[in-house]
Amino acid sequence: MFKKFGILFILVSIILINANQVMANNTNYNVITDLAVSGNKAIEEQRILDQVKTKVGNEISNEQLREDMKAIYNLGYFSNIQILFKNYKSGVQVVFKVDENPILTKIVIEGNKEVSNDELKALLTVKTGKILNFKDLNQDREAINKYYYDQGFVLGRIVDVKMEEDKLNIIIDEGRLNKIRINPEDDTKDYVIRRQLSMKEGEVFNINDVRKDISKLQRLKYFEEIKPEFEQVPNDPQAIDVKLNLNKPINGRTVFGVKDxxxxxxxxxxxxxxxxxxxxxxxxxxxxxxxxxxxxxxxDFYDPWIFESKTSFNINLYHEMTEESTSISDGGLDSIGSSTRVDRDIKEKGVDMQFGRELSENIRGYLNFGYDDTKIEDDPYENTRSIAMTTIRDLRDNYLHPRSGSRQEFRIEKAGFNGDNDFLKSYLDLRNYFEAGEKSSWAIRMKIGASDGKLPTYKKYKLKPNLLDGVRGYDSSYYGGTDGFKGDSILLGSIEYRVDLYKAVRGVLFTDVGRTFKDNDISLNDLNYSVGVGVRFFVPVLGAELGFDYGYAPEGDADHKDEITFKVGTSF
Incomplete structure (x- = not known):
């Protein structure tokens, strides 16, 4: 019996061995019979397989499988991907084995000082409670780097990203200003320039600070040309040296002339x-x-930095005689409806002291103490004792040739203090500048001024064709003989379209509108206006522009409808 059983066992074994051999002979190890994923938990298998171009029934292609691995990796959720092969249904099962990134529990940002965590985290698309996505993280890195650049921190960037289990660490280096080197073409003291600078060595570097500091230096009018250079610090890609080349010193000027x-x-x-x-x-x-x-x-003497402080000091001593043109009628001097022009001499002598100090960034305040003695013709001298306060907020991109930004000035002056004149006088002067292409810009100005008390004639608001406050086009005789060009209050507006013609030459199209008023009876119906064209030449030796304007005033008298005006400096 055992002999029969042994023979049967041997027969069955032979059959099974032969069957396995047959099956082995029928397996094709080059044909894919199944695709699968292992190791995934948070990401669905089908989402992974959707990235795979290899299909069941295809023959194995190492090149295509490499492309499939790359496509899966580009999902951003996996730190490692492997391909395993298994026998499956007379062929090969391809298994994509993935290592998933962790689900974030914490995001830590380090190294930032100038930009807050809240600002940076608002730029992140990777969030806690979600699986980390490398693709999103790379985009977040680019967004943060761009944000730093747009804010002026051109060296600021993410320098490293680290994972500690399920915590993401983002390390930022905002960049540093290593050294500032001052390179003047004259004997200007180093401290004279450094005390004007807001950028500091060893602090975070911001290109906007360089621009603002150059604008400050331009306002000093020490140099015609200020050119910065930037040099990388050896072995420190996150640090930079700034060299300020101060060229073409404006040392001053000497002018001789003869006049009547x-x-x-x-x-x-x-x-x-x-x-x-x-x-x-x-x-x-x-x-x-x-x-x-x-x-x-x-x-006139001016010191921008007295007593080793940021306080400026200016003192002006003067003695001068001018000729005033006014008008007379039955109503008296300077009355409405006057018809007779009168010329009279005004003699003035006095002193004015001014202290100035920066109140905040781009805002400066001034305090003036004035005393003058003035007489008109043979009248006795009368004195004016006054205190004035002025604030100026200056955001212009360039002091000499502004193309963008703004400037606001407010001044209030009180006279009295046992002097012969007692009045209150104030004005607001607003200017805005807008770029209009590569070589042109718009400039807009409005001024409004008022007073309280009796202004002496030489303290009244005036419109003059060759001064800052003027309606170009009305000639000097019209100004002297017509009401509306000297008064207790003022309203003035100007618009200029400026275009660069050639190097230091600019063309101007303009329109002016304005008038002075008796008391504070400002009326828009009584304004004088004009239109015109002009040309400006920048003269390096003067450190200023010279200009000629031709204005046409439609409402002027028959013989006073146009005028050519010469100016030193910009209109506004």
Whole structure:
């Protein structure tokens, strides 16, 4: 019996061995009979297989499988991917074995000082409570780097990203200003420039600070040209050196001339102006006139930094005589409806002291103390004692040639203090600048001023064709003989379209509107207006623009409808 059982066992074994051999002979190891995924938990299998172009029934292609692995990796959810092969239904089962990224429980940002965590986390698309996605993280890295660049931190960027189990660490280096080197073409003291700078060595570098500091230096008028250079620090890609090249010093000017005096006859004139004296930033100006019947002077000293503080000091001593044109009628001087023009001499002498200080970034305040003695013709001298306060907020991109930004000025002056005149006078001056292409811009200005009390005639608001406050086009005789060009209050507006023509030459199209008023009876119906064209030339030796404007005033008298005006400096 056992012998029969043994023979049967041997027969069955032979059959099974032969059957397995047959099955082995029928298996095709080059044909894919199934696709599967292993190792995934949070990401569905079908979402992974949707990235795979290899199909069941295809022959194995190592090149295509590499592309499939790349496509799965590009989902961003996996740190590692492997391919396993198994026998399956007379062929091969391809298994994509994945290692999933962790589900984030914490995101830590390190190294940032100038940009807050809240600002940076608002840019992140990777969130806690969700599986980390490398693809999203790379996009977040680019978004944060771009945000830093847009804010002016051009060196700021993510320098490393680390995973500690389920915690994501983002390490940022905002970049540093290593050294500032001052390179003037004259003997300007190093501290004179450094005390104006907001950027500091060792602090986070921001290109906007460089632009603002250059604008500050331009306002000093020490140099015609200020060019920054940036140099990478060896072995430190997150640090930079800034070199300020201060070229073409504006040392000052000397002007000689001859003109007619108010009393008639020739008057010699000399004007001496010294900028940045001894390289210490101080300025001295002497304007002297002398003739047979007149000796006038104006002596002005300015120190931008007295007592080793940020307080500026300016003192002006003057003695001068001018000719005023006014009108007379039955109503008296300067009355409405006047018809007779009168010329009279005004003699003034006095002193004005001004202290200035930065109140906040881009805002500066000034305090003035003034005393003057003034007489008109043969009248006795009368004195004015006054205190004035001024605030100026200046956001212009360039002091000499603004193309964008704005400037706001408010001034209030109180006279009295046992002087002969007692009044309150104030004005608001607003200016805005807008770029209009690569070589052109718009400039808009509005000024409104008022007063309380009796203003002496020489303290009234004035419109003059060759001054900042003017309606171009009305000639000087019209200004002198017509009401609306000197008064107790003022309303003025100007619009200019400016275009660069050639290097230091600019063309201007403009329209002006304005008028002064008796008391504070401002009326839009009584405004004078004009239109015109002009040209500007920048003169390096003067550090200023010279310009000619031709204005046409439709409402002027028949003989006073147009005028050519010469200007030193910009209109506004």
């Amino acid at each position: 005096s108010a009393e008639g006859g020739a008057v010699g004139n000399i004007m001496l102006e010294k900028h940045n004296m001894f390289g210490k930033g101080q300025k001295l100006t002497l304007d002297f006139e002398a003739g047979s019947d007149v000796t006038d002077y104006n002596l």
